[in-house]
Amino acid sequence: MVNLSVLDLANIGEGFTQADALANALDLARHAEAAGYTRYWLAEHHNLSGIASAATAVCICHVAGGTNTIRVGSGGIMLPNHSPMVIAEQFGTLATLFPGRIDLGLGRAPGTDQRTWQALRRGPESSERFPQDVVELRALLGPPQENQWLHAIPGENTNIPLYILGSSLFGAQLAAMLGLPYAFASHFAPQALLQAVEIYRERFEPSDQLAEPYVMVGCNAIVAETEAEAKRLFTSPQQNSTRMLRGTRGKLPKPIDDIEDFWSPQEKVQASSMLACSFYGTPESIPEKLAPLIDATGADELVVAAAIWDHEARVRSFELLADAMGQPTPMRRVG
16 A cells, blocks of 8 residues: 655635635644645745745644644755755754654755745755755764764754655655655656656665665645546646746636636646646545556655645545545554
């Protein structure tokens, strides 16, 4: 059985506020915990009117403080936007507050545009240092070494598990070299998925954190009581992707009855390519629809995004998915 986890961007829906999005994130995390999901990750994005998780570490604290057992972390922190020291201190504090529950997923992309990157006081050269910064961050979170002069307090010796996120072969090679789990962002950039997973497994070198490769595959999955309703709910991420192509991003749109009235034929091709690892259906049909992705990648874990405008429908979708995929609830978990 493949593990299931949640990827949340704390979407702000049309007609809703930033406060609504953050309250909904906590509520969804509580339901995900009860439904048996392995972890709940929040993603770092900046200068986007439809996403409320920019201050990712703060959002993680909000969610972890309102839940009890589910792992909570970043999917991910865009490390080029930060110094390793600051992230070690932030996540070290989280790990001290919530022992054994914090994950640190790391990405190389800025998660924003060029001008916003400048506003963050970072530049393109930051991405070039990503491998070195990951190594430095891991050292800061590990046990102190003789003659070490720089210490993350809190952070040192918390040994927070690290995860490499990516949508290219670069991240696969780095994760393999460092012996870290690899999460592929196929929920929005699936083109290199199979090649990246193959390279990761072929080149994996065991580490203190991980003895064998661990593959996490991102996907969009929406489940409803009927195929028609699931299809309708899926029009929100379809509109979102189309708006991104148009350069008119905004808040998460309401679902519409017919997506063909919204996008052009060319936009349909481009948006559908971005959403190739997306699935919608009923509890009866969704396992069969997800099976080819799981089989092709040998995924150890699916990290599921679901940009559903209506919060109750989103919660219900994750509950139905967990039940359909046979996720053990906390009371049924072994160990």
